[in-house]
Structure formats: C-alpha cells, structure tokens
Amino acid sequence: MLTILYFAWVREAVGKAQEEIAPPPSVTTVAELVGWLATQGEGYAEAFADPGRLRAALDQEFVSLDVPLGSAREVALFPPVTGG
Amino acid sequence: MLTILYFAWVREAVGKAQEEIAPPPSVTTVAELVGWLATQGEGYAEAFADPGRLRAALDQEFVSLDVPLGSAREVALFPPVTGG
Amino acid sequence: MIRVSVQEAPLDIAAEHRALAQSGVGGIASFTGLVRGDDGVTTLELEQYPGMTGRMLTRLAEQAAERWSLAAATIVHRVGPMAVGDGIVFVGTASAHRADALEACAYLIDRLKTDAPFWKREWQGGESRWVEARACDDSAAERWDTK
Amino acid sequence: MIRVSVQEAPLDIAAEHRALAQSGVGGIASFTGLVRGDDGVTTLELEQYPGMTGRMLTRLAEQAAERWSLAAATIVHRVGPMAVGDGIVFVGTASAHRADALEACAYLIDRLKTDAPFWKREWQGGESRWVEARACDDSAAERWDTK
Numbered sequence A, B: 001m002l003t004i005l006y007f008a009w010v011r012e013a014v015g016k017a018q019e020e021i022a023p024p025p026s027v028t029t030v031a032e033l034v035g036w037l038a039t040q041g042e043g044y045a046e047a048f049a050d051p052g053r054l055r056a057a058l059d060q061e062f063v064s065l066d067v068p069l070g071s072a073r074e075v076a077l078f079p080p081v082t083g084g
Numbered sequence C, D: 001m002i003r004v005s006v007q008e009a010p011l012d013i014a015a016e017h018r019a020l021a022q023s024g025v026g027g028i029a030s031f032t033g034l035v036r037g038d039d040g041v042t043t044l045e046l047e048q049y050p051g052m053t054g055r056m057l058t059r060l061a062e063q064a065a066e067r068w069s070l071a072a073a074t075i076v077h078r079v080g081p082m083a084v085g086d087g088i089v090f091v092g093t094a095s096a097h098r099a100d101a102l103e104a105c106a107y108l109i110d111r112l113k114t115d116a117p118f119w120k121r122e123w124q125g126g127e128s129r130w131v132e133a134r135a136c137d138d139s140a141a142e143r144w145d146t147k
Helices: A008-014 A030-037 A042-048 B008-014 B030-037 B042-048 C013-021 C052-067 C098-115 C135-142 D013-021 D052-067 D098-115 D135-142
Strands: A002-006 A018-021 A055-058 A061-063 A074-078 B002-006 B018-021 B055-058 B061-063 B074-078 C002-007 C027-034 C043-048 C072-078 C080-083 C087-095 C118-124 C127-130 D002-007 D027-034 D043-048 D072-078 D080-083 D087-095 D118-124 D127-130
Touching: A002 A008, A002 A030, A008 A042, A008 A074, A030 A042, A030 A055, A030 A074, B002 B008, B002 B030, B008 B042, B008 B074, B030 B042, B030 B055, B030 B074, C002 C052, C013 C027, C013 C072, C013 C087, C013 D013, C027 C098, C027 D098, C043 C072, C052 C072, C052 C098, C072 C098, C087 C098, C098 C135, C098 D027, C098 D098, D002 D052, D013 D027, D013 D072, D013 D087, D027 D098, D043 D072, D052 D072, D052 D098, D072 D098, D087 D098, D098 D135
Parallel strands: A002 A074, B002 B074, C002 C072, D002 D072
Antiparallel strands: A002 A018, A055 A061, A055 A074, B002 B018, B055 B061, B055 B074, C027 C087, C027 D027, C043 C080, C043 C118, C072 C087, C118 C127, D027 D087, D043 D080, D043 D118, D072 D087, D118 D127
16 A cells, blocks of 8 residues: 655645555556556546656655655655745 | 044054144155154054055045045045954 | 754744854854745745655755855745745854855755745635746756756 | 945844845845854954945945846944844845845855955953954955956
C-alpha cells in the first residue's frame, strides 16, 4: 500500500488530499503511477493528463518522474512549487 | 575667511570643532592648509603632523588633499570615515 | 543558530531581528516577500506539504551555514490566507561579515522558491487561480549551483 | 520613494519595513549594522558631519535607484552613544525583483561605509578609542565602480 498525497490543483481535480492505494505490479516508476492514476476516473484523468505539468516527491524528497517507486511509502504529486 | 571644521580625533587634538581662519596667501591647496595649520600650536601640530592620516571635504564634498581651495567657504578636516 | 518556522501567524519582523541580534555579530541581512495587489488580487492563500516544508527549510539553512560564515539564520514562511501587503516569507541571516549575510540571504530566498513545497493561490474576490511557477525562479536558484 | 534619516533615536526596524511595504511591491531587502561587544566594548559613539551626512545618504539612495529597479529605498543612521546590540544603521530597499532589492541593499551598505562622514568611537568603561578605517571597506565600495 502506498500513501499518495495531492497538493494544489492536483488535489482539487482529484477531489481529495490523500489516499491509500495498491497499484498493479506493472506500475514501477512515478511516471507509470501517474499514467495509471489517469485511468482511475474523471477527476484523475484531468489531474494526470499532462505529466509535464507535474512534480513528485518520494518519502518527502523531490524526485523526477522517471525514478522507480522502490520501497517508498509516501508519494506526493503536485504542480511546480511557487512559495517564497 | 574660511570656516574650518574638525571631526573625531582631529577635533579632539585641535581642541575645537570649528573656527574661522584667514590663512596666508601662500596657502592655495588643502595640503598647504594642513601644513600651515600644523604650525599653529601644539594641538595643531599633533593633529596635522601626518597628512596621510587625514581626509578633507570642501563645501561638503570629499576631495583629495592636493586640490586647490578655490572659492570654498567651508573646509573640513578629519580621519577616514568609519560609519555604517 | 538556525530557526525555521512554518506558521499561520503574521511575520513579526522586529522579533525576528531581535532574535538574530542575540547572536552578537555585527550585521543582519533580511529579505521579506510580500503579497502584491497586482491584477485586483485581494487575498493570497499558501498551501504547504506539511512535514516536508520544515525539513526542507532547515536543510536550506544548514546549507547556507556551511557555505557562508553565519552566526544565525532564520526562515519563517506563512501558510493559509493572507492580505495584500502582508509578509509571506522572512529570511534573515546574521554574520560578522556583511557580504556573507547578504549573499546567504539571497541564496536562501532563491533556493526556497524552487526547493520548498509551497503553492500560492490568488483570490480576486470570489475567483481564484493557482499561481504558475516562473522559469526565472529556476534560473535564479540554479546560479548557486555553478558557483 | 527615498527616505533618509540621521537620528539619535533607536532604529525602529518594524516601522521601516512597514514604510517600505507601502510601495506595494513584492520584496524588501534590508541590512542592519549592530554594535558588537568585542574586546570589552561597552558603548559605541557615532559622530557625524551635520548637513553633509543627510545629503550624502540621499545621493547614495538616488544612485541606487538609478542603477536598480527600486520602488523605495531607506537609509537610517544613528548618531550619539549606543549600547552593545543596538542597531547603528538600517538600509532597506523595496523592489518588484528580489535580486534588485538585495543588490541595491549591498551597494548602499558598502558605499555608505566609505562615502558618508561618520566616525565611530568605542568606549570600554571610561577609556575610548576612535575606530580605524578598514582597507576591506574601501575594496568593498570599489567593487561597485568596476561593474
């Protein structure tokens, strides 16, 4: 089971801030997770249609989308940060 | 008549903050004024013995010691500044 | 001494300066980011990734303290809704050398823009939009990599 | 908007920041110089060349406003006696671009050290000495000439 967190407009499109998910074994990278999430319903399709607009963190460390999920417990998906 | 202002340890050595002076006609530059002031008494000798330790302003603009006094009305003599 | 805070309370610039002055050194540099009222914006809202933000800000402050001679570094970032003119973020550095304080301060605000998980949303009355990331923020952050 | 003050009253950092924020732009950079307690110093005394100081500080602020995109610049310098930990000088800049605010702030404090007629005297109990100018301040000021 993965804990998945969504922030900003990704959270709004999905309609929730957090969920526990067990993706299929074929999903091994963050990009594959994004592709799979895009098939999970209308809000998901909207949030994950364009991976170029997304950024990710594994266990609270920024990663690029091509990295393996490995043994991560927490995946966060969100737009590029705009703080400061 | 020139108004001469002294600051910091120059003021303390001379023993006054300000005076009106009419230097002799041979005094045409700031350096010559400093040389002449050095002959005006014990405190003056101490204050003006080493022109390398002094800075000057003519009519409230910094100048190097070799500039002519010209038509300046106010000459200030002081150590290098240390504000900020 | 490093101080990091992610808070809903308004920034207290005088208190942050007083705390930095406790380090006893000669100079404090600071940068404060403010909510602009451009384009009819009435409220700015800041969302964070709780847990990750504090850790990333602490890491940035530690990196600055390794790179420059600092007696203290403070990063305070607000979250939640804020009004036009409010402070969003305060970065402060204390050093015996003013160039170190100023450069570390520039480093911290540049890196914070790209390395800390915050998201801005602008409200104009009842309408809102998420602020887009700016390419110039990426290049400002990257200039510290090539030094 | 340029604000220059040479005053005996303590620096009010919060009030200076509020005034800079009135300019409506997104960022404020500041540098505050403090009285250090090194070598047993108990009091610092600042002497000025009245009349010339205000004019030189105004000129520096104007030069910064020509060189960088600034919405506001503030320079406040204290004179008279001050205690360890007190602020001696506050330089603040407001700009839509944070790099402009930070660079202009660095420029102002560097130039102020060599271009404004102030003299520092340190007291250790009943003994005092005039602070000597530092060569590194001259080179810090000159780096802005060659850019």
